[in-house]
Amino acid sequence: MSANIEETKEQALADFAAFINPMKVRTLKSAGIDIIEGRREGACVWDLTGKRYIDCQTGSGIMNVGRRNREIVEALKEALDHYDIGVFLLCSKPKADLAKKLAEITPGDLKCSLFGVGGGESVDAAIKIARGYTMKKEIIYAEKAYHGHTGFALSAIGRSAYKEPFEPLMPGFRMVPFGDVEAIRKTINDDTAAVLLETIQGEGGINIPPDGYLSEVRRLCDESETLLILDEIQTGFARTGRMFACEHWGVVPDIMTLAKSLGGGIYPISATVFTEEIQDFFIPHPFIHLSTFGGSDLGCLVGLATIDYIQRHRLAEHALEMGKRFQSGFDRFLKDYPELLIEVRQKGLMMGLQYTNESIGPRMTKKLAERGVLAVYTGNDPSICRLMPPLVILPEEVDAVLEALDGAMKELSGEKGIGIDD
């Protein structure tokens, strides 16, 4: 590595610290992931210094089609030859085309879309629609939930540390344990507008709902004329082996929130998808929720190219196949490292390794980075190492991640502070 590259990297980190966030730089440096992203391709990203990492972090699921996917890049270049962001007040063909495509690929009678820029915005919109449509106020959400850091979405985060400095938040939000039908049954009342759940909790620690949970919640919502909002921001677009995770349990929400991989890792876009019946709310209020950059023409064309890529390359099937390859390694680790690894939670390529205590996630992050794997613990539970690689990951790259995990856990097994009580 030339001194020049090292200087460039250090300057970028120094400028980031000076002008953006010094504690972030310090923490990432300590964790060994003070990476300045350079080349990106397939399942990998290269630090400016040239060190390669297999990216299992992927912005928590932005990169389902891989890093800097050439087809998506070309789609954006092509779009730029003809379009700009577009004027949000007007109708546009790319918006209409993407909405039509989302109606085609989402389950059941989900049909209409409201576009935004990011996931939090799509959840904000979902909550507004639920309140507006039902004329009811309360939102039930889950412990350890994560739906974004924006206004309404922040009120539905199941971790107080993200919320306390900004209180008072939106009123009418009621938290229940995830996976507990009885808790929802007891909490739903005549003023409940919606139950908001991630189909599989991401930041909460890759928490997969017990079989029957979502269908029972669906039934409770139907009985009480409450809407069911499923957040598929991390789980959507083939991540779990189906286009949307709710398909594993045959449950169709009234409103689904989508973001992250809809933009193909290239252009930010999100969507709130809902039924035609709910669309009725917008008939007397056609301009009640607007987003200047939401559903830009460029973003919609990227979204269309991304969905096309996922379908043509059968990424859902590939996610299942690679998931099984990971699983065989995890089964071995559970036997080899019982003092460290308690449980593995997995659906396709949405994977969480449950360690014994909260220090292990950060420590594993560092050891994995040393071994060329970028993987970070979940935001609401640091005892869980989250693995969400691009769905285009190759078998040999899966093996390399498993080898890195094996080496990291072997090393960690010899250190202090790995017990449940530490």
Next chain:
Amino acid sequence: MASSDEILEALADYQIQCNENKRLRRMQRDWSRLLHFVADDTGDIFTMDVVKGEIVSFTGGTQGTPDIIVTTQSENLCDMFWGDLNPTRKYLAGEIRVKASQEDVIRLDAITMIIWPDV
């Protein structure tokens, strides 16, 4: 190995450094915690009470129910209070164990960063 008196001396200096740093006090004013520091090689335990970012007291022995327990070798405790080590690096190496939320772990490191930016 550091003696109890050496750690208390370092703690006294740490208290001054923290409490006299206006920037640190301002950013920590929403942080009140009772901390126990455990030297696992000597068995010494120290209690520190932080109220709205101010270290209001520290003492040898345990008092109250801690929000945060920091366990490490006595020498590391001394070095940490004198600003001679990066707590997060030691934490990630398993040499300092912290029973606390990740937010509190970062808070402890933030104190070091503000007082001793080069550590």
